[in-house]
Amino acid sequence: MASYLFLSLFLFFPHLYASFSSSGSHSCSSLIQFKNSFSITEYASYHYCCSWDGVTCDHLNAHVIALDLSCSWLYGNFPSNSTLFLLPHLQKLNLAYNHFNRSKMPSEFGRFTSLLYLDLSSTGFAGEVPSQVSHLSLSLSGCDLQGKFPKNIFDLPNLNLLNFGDNQLSGQIPRLLGNLLQLTSLDLSLNQLSGQIPLSILNLTQLEFLAISENLLEGSIPDEVTAFPNLKFLYLDNNLVNGTLPSWLYTAPSLDSIGLSQNQFSGHIKEFQSKSLEWIALENNKLQGPLPSSIFQLLNLTRLFLSSNNLSGVIEFRMFSNLPNLDLLDLSYNSLSLTSNTTSRLKRLEMLDLSCNKLQGKIPQWMQEVGNVSLTFLNVSHNSLTEVEHFPWNNIAVLDLSSNLIRGNLPIPASKINVFLISNNSFNGEVSSLICNASDLEILDLSHNNLSGTIPQCFGNLSNSLEFLNLKKNKFYGTIPPTFAEGCQLSNFNLNGNLLEGPLTPSILNCNDLEVLDLGNNKINDTFPHWLGSLPQLQVLVLKSNHMHGSLRVNSSKSSPFFSKIQIFDLSSNYFSGPLPVRYINSFKAIINLEKIGSTVSYMGVNDGFYTYSIGIVIKGQYMELVKIFTVWMIIDLSNNQFEGGIPEVFGKLNLLKGLNLSHNNLNGGIPTSIGNLTSLEWLDLSSNRLSGTIPNRLADLPFLSSFNVSENQLHGQIPQGKQFNTFGNDSYEGNKGLCGFTVSKGCNIIEPAPPNVLEKDGSKSNITFGWKVVLIGYGCGVVFGMSVGYVVFQTGKPKWLVNLVEIQHEKKRRRKSKDGSRRNGRRRI
Template sequence: MASFITPYHFLYLFFFFPHLSASSVTHLCSHHEATSLIHFKNSFSIIKTEFTSFLCDDIAGLKSYPKTNSWKEGTDCCSWDGVTCDHLNAHVIALDLSCSWLYGNFPSNSTLFLLPHIQKLNIAYNDFNYSKMPSEFGQFTRLVYLNISETLFAGKVPSQISHSSKLVSLDLSHNVFFDQLTIDKNTLEGLVHNLTEVRHLFLDRIIMPSINLNVFMNLSSSIKSLSLGGCDLQGKFPSNILHSPNLNLLNLGYNRNLSLDLLNFNQSSNLEHLDLSWMSFTKLIDSIDNLYVLKYLDLSHSNLQRSILISLRNLLQLTYLDFLTQLQHLRIAENSLKGPIPDEKAAFPNLISLDLSNNLLNGKLPSWLYAASSLMEISLSQNQFSGHIRQFQSKSLEMIVLGNNKLQGPLPSSIFQFLNLTWLLLYSNNLSGVIEFGMFSNLPNLEYLDLSLNSLSLSSNNVSQFSPFLRGLKKLKTLDLSNNRIEGKIPQWLQEVTCDSLSYLNLSHNSLTEVSSLICNVSALQILDLSHNKLSGTIPQSNQMHGSLHDHSSKSSPCFSKFQIFNLSSNYFSGPLPRRYINSFRAIINLTKDAGTMTYMGVQDVNGSGGFYSYSIGIVMNGQDIALNKIFVMWAIIDLSNSKFDGEFPKVIGKLRSLKRLNLSYNSLNGWIPTLIGSLTNLEWLDLFSNKLVGRIPRELLNLTALSMLNLSMNELVGCIPQGKQFNTFGNTSYEGIKRLHGFPLSSDCNNNELPPPPPPSNLSEEGGSKSNIDFGWKVVLLGYRCGVVLGLGVGCVVFQIGKPKRRRKPMTRNHSNGGRRI
C-alpha cells in the first residue's frame, strides 16, 4: 500500500510555518499558564508507542523525543522545549509537541484549553488512544495554525472547530493504517464557510459520507494547499478549484469513486504538487504542458489505457525548455502503459525520482536515465525491459528497483560507487556473472538487497567474502539471495551478523545442506526462509517453555494492544491464565477492518518497496493440528491449549468481542463457565475439551449465533444443555464423557431439578493475576503492525520452516516456481 504521506505534504507545512522553538524572552511566563502546561503534561503517559515510532521515525522522518521532559515546576515555561512566548508580555502563544510520545486519552476538560493566547498549536504524531476529539479546540479564537494530525483521535470531527475563524493552516489528516475520523455535512460546510482566511487545508483520510462536493466551490480563491486524499469522496469534483491562481498543492488521490471532467489547466497555474492517483479518467495530458512549475505528479492506479509516454514525447518537443526542464518527480505506476520509453538524450535533466513500475513498457532502458545527474530514485520494476544495465552517471542514487524484467548481463560496476544507495532490488531478471561480495562493502547505507531469481554465481563457503560483506553493511535490513546457486552448509558468516538491523533473510531455493546453531545468534530476524534446500540434521530447539505467566505489566502500558493471534499452545506453562495480558488485547476487544483492505496478515514493505510477506501459524482446532498458511486480517484467535494452566475460567475473556476462535483445551481449568462468554457474538470456535469445569452450561451461550464448533467434552458439567439456535446443530461429540449432562442431543432426558454444585471459592482477583512469585520472562517476535500482530510459540509454529515455502508477495510480480503474484 502506498503511503498518503509525501515529502511535499511536510514541505508546505514547514515552509509556511517553520518549526516552533522556545523563544528567549526577558519576561517570565505567568504562573497560571505554567501550571496549565504542567497539568496538561501530567494527564498523559510519556511512552514511545509503536504508532508514534512508525509515523514519526519511519514515515515522516521526524525526530521523536519526549519534549515535556524539560518542563519543570519552578522554571520559566518560556524556556521549555516546544513552548514559544510573546516577547512583550511572555504569554504562551505557540506550542509544538509533535512527536513528543504523549500517550493516553485526551480529556475534554484538558488544561490545554486554559491558554487563551495560543496562536499556533501542533500536537501531531502522538497517541491519544482512540479518544474523541474535544470540541473545546474551537475555544482557541486566536489560532492561525492548528495541526492535530496523526493522533489516533476517533469518532467525528466536532463542528466547533470551525469557530477558530482566523485559521490560516488546518491539518486534521489521519493515517489509514490505524484509525478513521469522520466529518458530517454540516461540519464541513461550517469549516468552508467560516474559515475565510484558510490557505492550507489538509483533511486526508477524514471520511466524508454523503458530502455535496459543491461545498468546495466556496473555498477562498487564496487557497494554496488542498489535500483530500482517501476521503471516500464520491461524484464529480468541481473543476473551478483547479483554476485558483494561488493553488500550489492539490491531492485528490485514493478516492476511487471520484471523477473529473476533462482537465484544462491554465497557463497561469502555480500547481507544483498534483496527486490524482486511484481515479478514473481518460484525458488529462492534453493541457498538462501548461503546468510550468509542476514538481510532483502522481497518476498511479488511474486506469489510463493509452500510452501517455507518447504524449510526453510530443510534449518534450513542444515545451522542453519551459516545462520538462523543471520536472523533478514523475510517477505513473500501476497502469497499462505500453511501448518503449522515448530515448531523448536530455529529456529530464532535473529529474529526481522516476516511478513507472507495474506497466507493460518494453525495449531498452533509455540513455537519459543513465545520464541524469540529479536522479535519486529509479523504480521500473514489473515491466518488460530487456538488454544490459549500463553504467549510471548519477552519484546521488539512493534507490534502484529494476526487478521482474528481462534484463541481462552482469551488474554494472558503477552501482558499487553509490555511497547513498539504500535499495538495490534486481530480482527476477536474467542477470549473470559472479558476485564478489567485497564490492558491497563500499555501500554503507544499503538496507535492502534482493538479487533473487537470477543466474548469479554465489558461494556460501567462501567466508573471506561474506564476512567483510556483512561487517560493512551495518544498516542491512533485508537480504534475499533465493533462487541462485548457493551450496553447502548454512554459512559460517552468520556469526558476523552482529548489528540489530537484519530482520529478513531469504536463502530459499538453493542447495544448502545443514542448519547451524549460529542461526540463533541472529537475534533481530523476524523472517527466515530456508525452504527448498537440501537441509538435514535437527532444527535448534524456539519450545518446551514452562513456569507461570506472571502478570507484571503496568496498567498504563499499552502491552500487547495489537495482538490478534495469541498462541502459546503445547508447552509446559502452569498457574492461572494471564488475565492482565488478555485484558490488554485492545485489537481483539474492538477489531475494525483495516481501511487498506489488506486480505491477509503479514509484513508490509518487507524489502522497502511495497513488498508483502504473508504470516503462517499452526493452531489446534477440535483436537487437530492445523496449519494456517495465510491468516485473514479479521481473524482474532487465542490458543492456550495443551498446557498445565489451572484456576478459574477468566471472566476478562468476555471483553474480547472480536474473538473468532478460543481454544483452552487440555488444561486444568476449574470453576464455572462465566456467563460473560455470551457477549462474544463473533465467536465461531469454542474448545474447552478436557478441563475440570463444573456447573451448568450458561444459557447466555445461546447468543453465540456465529458458533459453528463447540467442544465441552471431558469436563464435570451438570444440568440441561441449552436448547435452540446454534445449540440445536451440535452433536454428541460436543459433550462426550460428561455423565451428569442431559438433554438434546444426548439420550438422557433433561432433569430441571438437578442442581449444580456451588462455585468454588476464588483466590484470584480479575486484575491481580497469579500470586506466584515466578516471573516468566520472554522475548516476543513482533511480526508487523498494520493489521495485527501474531505471537506463535506452539509446537507446530517455528520461526522458520523447511520444505514448504511461505509465499512472499514482492513489490512487483515475482516469477517463482510456485507462481508469481501482483499487488
C-alpha cells in the same frame, strides 16, 4: 536567551511584576524596569528593549505592538492573570509551539482590542474557543479544540486569516463561512468535519490559501468557472469528496499547488490553462482517460503525482523532457504505456515511479538515461519488462524491479544503494560478492527467482546496515553463512524454499533485533535450536519442512523466559518427537495477554510504509503466501511430526491464539477442556492422532471458530451442537467410529447412566463413565431391549456393564424357557 528568559518570566510569574503599568505609554519602560530587576548588565533603553528577540515596538511612542514567543520551551498552565494581558496595544502575538498543558484558553485574550494576528498553533490549549476572542485573526492549530465550529467567528467581516487546523472540531462547515469576505487564508485540516463543502465558500474571492485536508468531507466541490481568482494553494486531500474535478481548478490563474489525493474523484483530467502550477497531487482517486497534453507545457512543474487511478493510453515519454524542473514523477498503478524514441533530458529527476502499468520488453534507453546522476528512487515493478543490461544510476538509493519477467544474470547496483528489490523475476546464476560493496544496503529482496550457488559469506559483513534480507524461493545450497557479526541489525531473515542443509549458525544470536526468522522448506539437519529463544524481539519462527529432529524438552534449569514475544511458531513437517513443549508454551507471553486488545490493525515490519514482512503459512488447512503479516495473528503449527503424549492444558492460556495445528502426530488422551478458553481461536486441527474421549462441549462456545478438524482419531460420543459447530461438515469428524450426531448423519440414542449397584463379573463396581446416553426401554423388555443394545454395541463396542446386562437378560430368558419346558414336560408325564 536573555530576552526569552525575560519574556517567559513575564508570562508565567505575574506576581513578580506588581509594578507593571497598565498604561500603554509606559509599556516599554515597564518591560525595562522588569528586566532590570534581574542581574542582567546590558544597558537598558527604549531602543534596546525594542531590539530584544521577540519584541517589536512602535518607536514613535514606545508601545509594544508585537511579541513572538514561539518555540520558547514554555510549559505549564496558562495563567488568566498573566501580565501579558496588560499590553493593550499588541497587534501581533505568537505563542506557537509551546506547551500549556491542556489548560483552557483564557477569555482575557479578548482584551487585545488592537490585535490583528494571534497564533496559538501547537500550544496544548484544550476546550472551546472563548467568544471574547472573536474579533481576532485567529491561528489556533494543534490546540485540541473540540466541539462544533465556533459561530461567533462569522461576525468578523474583516478577518483575513483563520487557522483551526489539527484540532477535534466536528460537525459540518457552516454556510456562514461565506461571510468572511476578506479571508486570504483558511486552514481547517486535521479535524473531524463532515458533510459537504458549503456553496457559500465561493464567496471567498480573496482566498490565497485553502486547506481542509484529512477530514470526513463528502459530496462534490462547489463549482463556478470564475471562482477563486487569487487562489495559490489548494489542499483537500484525504477526504471522501467525489464528482468531477471543478472547472475553476483549470482556470484559476495563480494556482501553484493542487492537493486532492485520497478522495473519490472521477472523470477525465481536462486541460489546464494556468501556467503557474508547480505541484499536482491527484493520486488515489478514480480518474480515467489519457493525460491532458497541457501537463507537458507546465514549465514550472516540479512534482506530479497521478498514481492509483484508471488512467490509460500511450505516453511519449520525451514529452516530459519539456518540464525542465520536474524532480518527482509518480504514474504508478494505472494502465499507461510509455514509449520514447529519443534521448531523455530529465537531468533533474529525483524520483520516478512507473510501477503497475503496462511497460513491456527491455528496459528502454531513455529510462536508463533519466536522471542518471540525480535519480535516487526508481520503481518499475509489476510490469512486463524482460531484460536489463546494467544499472547506470550512480546515486540510486531505492531500486525496485520486482514482479517483472527479467531474466539473465543479476547486475550489481551502485554502491550507495539502500533498498534493492528484484523479487518475482527469472534472474539466474550465482550472486556475485561484489553486491557487498553496497555497504549502506538496508533492504535486499532477491526472493522468487532462479538464483543458485552458495549464499555469499559477505552478507554477514553487511549485517551492521542490513535490516531485511529475503532470499526465499531460489536454489541456494550449502550452509547458512556463519558470519553475522556483533551489532547485526537484521530484523527479517528469510531463506525459505532453498536447498540449504547443515546445522544453524549460532552467530544469528548477534542479531538482537531479529523479529522474523523463516528457514522453512530446506534440508536443514539439526536438533531444535533452543538458543533462539533468547532472541529478545523474535516474533515469527518458521522451521517447517526440514530434517530437524529430537525432543523439544528443555534440559536447562534457567528460569529466563523463552520466546517471550513469539506470535507465529511453525515447526511443522519435521521429525520432532517426545512430548509437546510445555515450557515454551508457558513462555509465549505475547499470546497470553490479559489486557484489553486494541482494535487497530497493523502489519509486522512496516518500513516507512514501503516494505513489510511476508510469510507462507497454512491457514485453515490451506497454504497461503501472505504479503503482509497482521500483528494480531497468533499461530502455532506443530503438525506432521512425531510428538507423543497428551495435549497439555497449558494451551488454554493462549487466549490470543488464532490458529492451532497439532495434526498428524502420535498424541493420545483427551481434548483438554481448557481449549474452550481460546476465545480468539479461528481454526483448530487435531486430526490424525490417537485422541480418545469426547469433544468438549465448551468448544461450541468459541465465537470465531470457523475451521475444525478432529478426523482420524478414536473419539466417541455426541458431537457438540449449536453455534459454530452447525457449520462443520462430516469431513471434520470422519475416521472416528464412535462419534454420533446430526453432522455425521448418525443419530445418538440416549442411555441413562448405569445403576450404581451393577457389579462386574468379579463383584467390583464399574468405573465406566460416558459422554453419551442410550435409552434403556425397560430392563425386562426382552427383544426390544436386545435390539437397542445391539445397536449400541455395533456402534461403540461393548462396555463391560452392558455385556453383563445382556448376559443377565439371556440367563433370565433361558431359565424361563427351561421352567416352561419342565411344566410342559410334567403335564405330559402326568
